[in-house]
Amino acid sequence: MKIKEKIQNNVAILTISGNMMGGPDTQTLHDKVKSLIADGIHNVVIDLRKVKWLNSSGLGVLMSCWGSLKNAGGNLKLANVAEKVHSILMITKLVQFFDTFDSVDRALASFYAKEHASRS
Template structure:
């Protein structure tokens, strides 16, 4: 799975450079997020601009990351969701759980 990390203003941004976030690759994202919180990072932003398709396993990996954030007194937020990906969050009511921002920079500002 192609994940690119960047740190800006004490926020680790994970860019998911995949068209699909599904049962084939989502466990790698789950592990990557888990490792960041275990390493002591507090603020993680997952940017989904390149993700055209998400399934229940992809949603589950992000839920896992969100719970990891809580258990480490950290934050996990999302940015740049394509409209059909966002509709899956709405269908599963997860849009009420995650803080979702239209762009990376708006999300970064919100962490401050």
């Protein structure tokens, strides 16, 4: 599993490639999110375009990231969720906590829209 990081208007976009099957590899994703929070970035989009499959440990790490960002007053959005990953979110009924979007741009737009609404 590899993580690529990009910051756009104070929102971090983390692109993951490879399957999320737990182990120390997956844990680095949570560490990454924690370091972003420490640097004041509380909104994160995780791009799952290149993730075809995740197991319970992989899902657990997404849950950790969600929890850490929520605690920091931010949010986590998922983009390009594969069908299999989406069905796992449906079965576990976690889909109500994870906002999913068809593209990174749409996920980003949802952050900006919220910001815009809170300003006006």
